[in-house]
Amino acid sequence: MSETHIKIDNVKVFYSKKHALKNISVEIPKNQITAIIGPSGCGKSTLLKCMNRLIDLTDEVTYSGKILIDDEDIFDRKTDVVNIRKKMGLLAQKPTPLPMSIYENIAYGPKIHGMKKKRDLDIVVEKYLKLAGLWEEVKDRLKSPASQLSIGQQQRLCLARGLAVEPEIILCDEPTSALDPVSSQYIEQQLLKLKNDYTIVIVTHNIHQAMRLADYVIHLYLGEIIEHGQADEVLENPKDERTQAYINGTFLTETKIDRVRTCT
Numbered sequence: 001m002s003e004t005h006i007k008i009d010n011v012k013v014f015y016s017k018k019h020a021l022k023n024i025s026v027e028i029p030k031n032q033i034t035a036i037i038g039p040s041g042c043g044k045s046t047l048l049k050c051m052n053r054l055i056d057l058t059d060e061v062t063y064s065g066k067i068l069i070d071d072e073d074i075f076d077r078k079t080d081v082v083n084i085r086k087k088m089g090l091l092a093q094k095p096t097p098l099p100m101s102i103y104e105n106i107a108y109g110p111k112i113h114g115m116k117k118k119r120d121l122d123i124v125v126e127k128y129l130k131l132a133g134l135w136e137e138v139k140d141r142l143k144s145p146a147s148q149l150s151i152g153q154q155q156r157l158c159l160a161r162g163l164a165v166e167p168e169i170i171l172c173d174e175p176t177s178a179l180d181p182v183s184s185q186y187i188e189q190q191l192l193k194l195k196n197d198y199t200i201v202i203v204t205h206n207i208h209q210a211m212r213l214a215d216y217v218i219h220l221y222l223g224e225i226i227e228h229g230q231a232d233e234v235l236e237n238p239k240d241e242r243t244q245a246y247i248n249g250t251f252l253t254e255t256k257i258d259r260v261r262t263c264t
C-alpha cells in the first residue's frame with residue numbers, strides 16, 4: 001500500500017445509545033481513491049463525517065478513538081477544526097451551490113482566506129473550473145447565477161468550489177446519486193484525474209462505480225469493517241460471504257449468515 005494519509009484508530013461513535021461505529025481501524029492511502037461501501041445504515045456517512053469533524057454538529061453524539069491526518073489527531077479537542085476542514089473538500093450527495101454567480105461560488109473560499117486582487121481571483125476561478133471539467137461550458141457566463149446551471153454542472157461547480165480552498169483530501173458522499181449517467185461520468189472522470197494530487201474517499205452504493213474508481217475498498221456492515229483491501233481483490237474475489245452477497249445484490253438473512261459462520 002502507498003503512503004498512509006489518514007490513519008483511523010479504534011474509532012467508536014454512539015448516537016445517544018445507538019452504537020453506529022464499532023472499533024473502526026483502517027489506513028487510507030495518499031493519492032488513491034478509497035471507496036466505502038455497505039448496506040444502508042451501516043455507518044458510511046458517519047465515518048466520513050468523523051474525518052472532517054462534521055460529526056460534531058450532531059446532537060447527542062459521542063465518539064472516541066483517533067484519526068491522524070498528517071500526524072495530527074483530528075479528534076484531539078485542541079485541534080483547530082477550521083484548519084482540518086480546510087484540508088478537506090466535501091462533495092455532498094446533492095449539489096449545493098451558493099446563491100451567487102458561478103464566478104463568486106469559486107472565488108468565495110479564496111476570498112475568505114485572504115485573496116483580494118481581482119487578477120488573482122480570476123486565475124483561481126479559471127484554474128479550478130478547468131480542474132472540475134466545467135470551464136468550457138461556463139467561461140462565457142461567469143456572472144450568471146449558479147442556480148441556472150444543470151444539476152450535473154452544479155455538482156462540478158461544487159467540486160471546483162471545494163478545490164479552490166486547496167484541500168489535500170476530497171471526501172465524497174454519494175456524489176453522483178442525484179445525477180444523470182452522463183453527468184455522473186463527468187464527475188467520475190474528474191475524480192480519476194484528481195487522484196494524482198488528492199487523496200479521495202468516496203461513499204458509494206454503486207458497486208460498478210466502486211469498480212470503476214476505487215483503488216481500495218472498505219466494506220462496512222452494522223458499524224464494523226468486515227472487509228478491506230485492494231479494490232480488485234475485495235470486489236472480484238471477496239473473502240467474506242457478506243461482501244459477496246452485497247456485491248451480487250443478494251440478501252443474506254440472519255439464518256444464512258449464521259449458517260455461513262458455522263461452515264467457516
Ligand SMILES: Nc1ncnc2c1ncn2[C@@H]1O[C@H](COP(=O)(O)OP(=O)(O)OP(=O)(O)O)[C@@H](O)[C@H]1O
Binds near residue numbers: 038
Ligand atoms: N443523528 C442521528 N441520530 C441517531 N441515529 C443516527 C443519526 N445519524 C445516523 N444514525 C444512525 O446511525 C447508523 C449509521 O448511519 P449512517 O448515516 O452513517 O449510515 P449509512 O451507511 O451512511 O446509510 P445510508 O447508506 O442509508 O446513507 C444508522 O443506523 C442511522 O440510523
